[in-house]
Amino acid sequence: MKQRILGQRLLDAGLINQDQLRIALIEQEKTRQRLGQLLHQLGFAAESTVHDILAEQLNLPRYKPAKHQIRPEAIRLIPADMARRHRLLPIALDSTGRRLQLAMATPNDPATLAGMQTPALAGLDLDILLAGNNEIEHAIDLHYGHSLAIDDILAELEGKPLASTSTGDTPGKSPAVRLIDAVLGDAVREQASDIHFEPEAACLRIRYRIDGVLDTIRILHKSTWPALSSRLKILAGMNIAETRAPQDGQISQQIAARQIDFRVASQPTMHGENIVLRILDRQKGIVPLAALGLDATQFKLFERMLSRPEGLLLVSGPTGSGKTTTLYSVLNQLNHPSVHIMTLEDPVEYPFPLIRQTSLSDNVKLDFAGGVRSILRQDPDIMLIGEIRDGETASMALRAALTGHQVFATLHAASAIAALTRLRELGVEQHMLHGNLIGVVAQRLIRRLCPHCRSSRPASSAEMAWLKLPHLAIAGQCVNCKQQGYSGRLALLEILRIDPALDNLLAEGASPPRLLEQARASGFRPLSEGGLDLLRAGETTLEEIARNVDLSEWV
Numbered sequence: 001m002k003q004r005i006l007g008q009r010l011l012d013a014g015l016i017n018q019d020q021l022r023i024a025l026i027e028q029e030k031t032r033q034r035l036g037q038l039l040h041q042l043g044f045a046a047e048s049t050v051h052d053i054l055a056e057q058l059n060l061p062r063y064k065p066a067k068h069q070i071r072p073e074a075i076r077l078i079p080a081d082m083a084r085r086h087r088l089l090p091i092a093l094d095s096t097g098r099r100l101q102l103a104m105a106t107p108n109d110p111a112t113l114a115g116m117q118t119p120a121l122a123g124l125d126l127d128i129l130l131a132g133n134n135e136i137e138h139a140i141d142l143h144y145g146h147s148l149a150i151d152d153i154l155a156e157l158e159g160k161p162l163a164s165t166s167t168g169d170t171p172g173k174s175p176a177v178r179l180i181d182a183v184l185g186d187a188v189r190e191q192a193s194d195i196h197f198e199p200e201a202a203c204l205r206i207r208y209r210i211d212g213v214l215d216t217i218r219i220l221h222k223s224t225w226p227a228l229s230s231r232l233k234i235l236a237g238m239n240i241a242e243t244r245a246p247q248d249g250q251i252s253q254q255i256a257a258r259q260i261d262f263r264v265a266s267q268p269t270m271h272g273e274n275i276v277l278r279i280l281d282r283q284k285g286i287v288p289l290a291a292l293g294l295d296a297t298q299f300k301l302f303e304r305m306l307s308r309p310e311g312l313l314l315v316s317g318p319t320g321s322g323k324t325t326t327l328y329s330v331l332n333q334l335n336h337p338s339v340h341i342m343t344l345e346d347p348v349e350y351p352f353p354l355i356r357q358t359s360l361s362d363n364v365k366l367d368f369a370g371g372v373r374s375i376l377r378q379d380p381d382i383m384l385i386g387e388i389r390d391g392e393t394a395s396m397a398l399r400a401a402l403t404g405h406q407v408f409a410t411l412h413a414a415s416a417i418a419a420l421t422r423l424r425e426l427g428v429e430q431h432m433l434h435g436n437l438i439g440v441v442a443q444r445l446i447r448r449l450c451p452h453c454r455s456s457r458p459a460s461s462a463e464m465a466w467l468k469l470p471h472l473a474i475a476g477q478c479v480n481c482k483q484q485g486y487s488g489r490l491a492l493l494e495i496l497r498i499d500p501a502l503d504n505l506l507a508e509g510a511s512p513p514r515l516l517e518q519a520r521a522s523g524f525r526p527l528s529e530g531g532l533d534l535l536r537a538g539e540t541t542l543e544e545i546a547r548n549v550d551l552s553e554w555v
Helices: 002-012 018-031 035-041 047-058 080-086 110-115 133-144 151-158 175-189 222-235 296-306 323-334 368-378 391-402 416-425 461-467 500-508 512-521 527-536 542-548
Strands: 088-093 099-104 125-130 194-199 203-210 213-221 247-255 258-269 272-281 311-316 341-345 356-359 382-385 406-411 437-449 455-458 471-474 486-497
Touching: 002 018, 002 035, 002 047, 018 035, 035 047, 047 125, 047 133, 080 088, 080 110, 080 133, 088 133, 099 133, 133 258, 151 175, 151 213, 151 222, 175 194, 175 222, 175 247, 175 258, 175 272, 194 222, 203 222, 213 222, 222 247, 222 258, 222 272, 296 323, 296 437, 296 486, 311 323, 311 391, 311 416, 323 341, 323 382, 323 406, 323 437, 341 368, 356 368, 368 382, 368 391, 382 391, 391 406, 406 416, 416 437, 416 486, 416 512, 437 527, 437 542, 461 527, 486 527, 500 512, 527 542
Parallel strands: 099 125, 311 406, 311 437, 341 356, 341 382, 382 406
Antiparallel strands: 088 099, 194 203, 194 272, 203 213, 247 258, 258 272, 437 486, 455 471
């Protein structure tokens, strides 16, 4: 009954419609999951929205991460394993030490209530706040910490022969199964983007890519790799008997109360199969356009470009520079029941409601160019092309723009001006560019200095003359950034809008220096200038900017 009350409240608030509620209730009959959780999983309602309504229904205050300060004395009352198991977060004790403020994800769950009958909580008066699963998991990771507790597993794994590995999640899981589970979960909590399993002559190296930089997590004995690689390939649906040819696969797991996908690729090497997993976290991959970190001028320019009803908008940059995240942010803003959006991706990284997404896998007999032809017969308003790799795809994208569609695509190029040159190299005729290009966004991801240990150094005389700064920010080392000196990344973008003057130069086949000169005259700011702005603001270091952006024109 309470589930239907929640659904009715969401209906009354206009947050879902009757069809969505009906579908969620049908799924609930099959899975026996909570209605709010199902609505979130189906993409019908945000988790925070569901819990706001649920808090009103249960007459409980809402836990707000930005508002509620977690106190160490409260954290010490509940062990980490109990907090994770029952999704509890102790927030604060009052001055008497007898009243505890406690955030819970399932305050009415009998198993949770039974698990709270512990000596540590006996005699305490509880003030319950309602929290979402993800809010609880994130806060537990932040305040309890998390570690890769695999020493015991390794002792078992390296101490006996490994003839085979279990394929099921039974109570007697093999050490290989438990170790892979531990690594996948730890990498997600550490906010890694990739996991590398790299066999060498005498060892297996496990590395995470965090904030764009690889970091060695553990080095294992080489005897562990056959069992671990078999487990990974079983999870990814790959052929465990094939070790001499590259393979691709996919893993989907529930980690930290959310669905995480892993894109898996194996590559034969002289010491065995190298396996790399790309972590696809839907919550991190789909962000509002306003959260990309654009300044006010860039944001206004970007919105002006998106308001054009037809044309081709390109996003360029190297692998791992956040191109897909930017395009998904654009689609997220444009997504509406009144428009028809279709995508061609290789592969689809994050599913969207309302958007028809096609993955160009081996099972789909399409390439990008053929996919564009097919999509044009599906009455689209907006199209996303995962990558322009050849002249045929580029020409098809421009033809789609010419026929009145908004088209978004990625292109591998070092800068916005270089992207225009790249189109010519692919064989796109100059007249095809005229009037069809909305603009080009080129981007990089720059590591942000850790706010807890950042420091500074005196600028050299050359740096002083160049940057007009007496001191330059440098990285420190502390426990908050795991001695790296950096924490998180910033998006660095250059946005080139194709105005009439630049459009005419493109049609004339003007040289890159001439195009850059005209772009600067119209207010274009290249990546290097944006990077130096971040340096002057103390957000990053000169070394980090130089690692990602060509500063030769300034030196």
